[in-house]
């Protein structure tokens with residue numbers, strides 16, 4: 001974030017002075033926006049940057065405890081610079097939120113500079129290696145030229161120049177959210193590799209009582225825990241690649257002065273960030289549970305993976321807050337439909353359903369499953385639009401009505417994301433990149449696509465049933481398709497995970513190594529425990545023996 005923000009919002013001089021040394025790791029920066037008191041509501045942050053005309057400097061100050069920066073990664077011990085987000089004041093007049101490059105530590109001794117109060121925020125659920133920090137300023141002075149000034153500017157003497165195109169700032173956020181999608185599917189696919197490999201090694205409970213114990217991967221319910229997560233991970237990986245292509249296209253168009261795709265790109269990045277981190281988090285947990293008791297050991301590495309992916313649920317836009325943004329975009333889009341306006345490509349399905357509000361009769365194609373999701377997303381959007389409009393007509397402000405319609409807005413938003421992933425995944429597997437792959441690989445991927453679509457539709461069946469005339473026969477056919485796709489995936493499952501090509505060093509898991517020697521590794525890891533280094537632990541003489549003899 002530190003490097004990206006300088007490159008995207010800094011002047012050429014700032015890129016030279018701070019961006020290049022940061023990219024080269026000669027200085028280490030962190031992005032310090034969140035405070036103890038405010039995260040989502042960035043406008044509420046309280047750190048101040050007051051311009052001092054006499055010295056042509058900004059004075060950074062933390063007015064109270066809740067204005068302390070809290071959470072920036074690497075801030076506790078590692079970073080020597082920060083991109084500090086603060087409220088700008090010139091002559092007591094407020095000029096919104098701006099970003100300031102602040103040196104925090106001496107480059108030789110690493111001591112905090114005068115007026116900089118810095119430390120680490122304490123142990124977290126995961127991300128043990130990232131020293132998240134706190135940061136307070138006591139009237140710390142920085143040159144005026146340390147404010148990022150590609151857009152808004154403060155001139156010598158204190159004249160404030162408004163940003164001509166603040167919407168450009170969006171693209172840094174979009175970029176970071178796209179990166180998070182990569183992180184999420186990576187965690188999910190690593191967990192899937194560990195759990196699938198273990199399930200091929202572990203034997204438990206004969207299926208016919210006279211038979212030997214099968215690999216647990218042969219229990220259908222075990223397949224139902226593993227394979228949908230493999231499918232989810234691959235869906236996010238492939239849809240994520242498509243999202244990056246859209247991102248490159250958007251940047252090219254912006255460079256030519258065309259901003260039309262930017263809003264859509266923003267919504268796609270938000271939706272994929274939310275869905276991939278949500279599914280990633282719950283997927284890693286399901287995969288951990290699929291390893292039974294051994295999955296509870298930290299030596300399996302599930303806790304690290306979970307800690308990494310669940311963190312991204314909250315940072316870079318908390319997921320509910322992002323869903324609400326998408327929901328409001330959908331309602332605005334629906335309003336435009338009622339006014340006969342043209343839709344952007346990513347909202348074209350809403351226009352189709354608005355114009356023709358009946359769904360075609362059931363058929364067994366995969367594209368019909370995508371249509372079911374689109375039809376449900378569109379109708380959820382319609383309901384949110386109607387209820388929000390009724391509330392406004394009943395006298396509520398738009399903001400109150402939005403808050404009161406929040407549940408429906410987030411549900412519509414989630415389904416909008418689901419239909420995007422489903423239709424992009426279908427397109428990428430069956431059309432766009434099909435000729436670049438072997439027939440054998442396409443056949444494996446088509447089965448993964450089938451599993452992904454069937455399970456997504458089944459998981460949203462409660463919503464789908466509300467708007468579509470699905471019969472019991474249709475539901476039975478879906479159940480058959482689910483079971484068939486699991487069965488087809490079974491012989492390929494381990495090879496698919498091997499194909500993700502995670503080195504044993506990366507997986508770092510007693511259960512997930514390529515050689516499958518899980519029991520040996522579990523034992524080896526247990527023997528390394530500090531509690532196993534002496535035959536009689538010190539605690540025996542100190543606590544246990546006195547307790548045993550205490551005659552309570």
Ligand SMILES: Cc1cc2nc3c(=O)[nH]c(=O)nc-3n(C[C@H](O)[C@H](O)[C@H](O)COP(=O)(O)OP(=O)(O)OC[C@H]3O[C@@H](n4cnc5c(N)ncnc54)[C@H](O)[C@@H]3O)c2cc1C
Nearest residue numbers: 031032033034038039040071072073311314315316318320
């Ligand atoms: C691991 C990790 C790393 C981080 N790294 C950084 C970093 O490097 N730099 C940095 O500046 N920050 C960082 N953060 C902070 C992160 O960006 C914030 O935690 C995040 O923006 C959420 O803000 P919050 O914690 O204040 O939660 P809050 O905003 O207080 O949210 C709490 C609850 O209130 C709800 N809520 C809040 N506002 C609304 C609303 N408008 N409508 C409906 N519901 C709402 C949320 O959905 C949530 O359920 C990090 C956080 C974590 C966990």
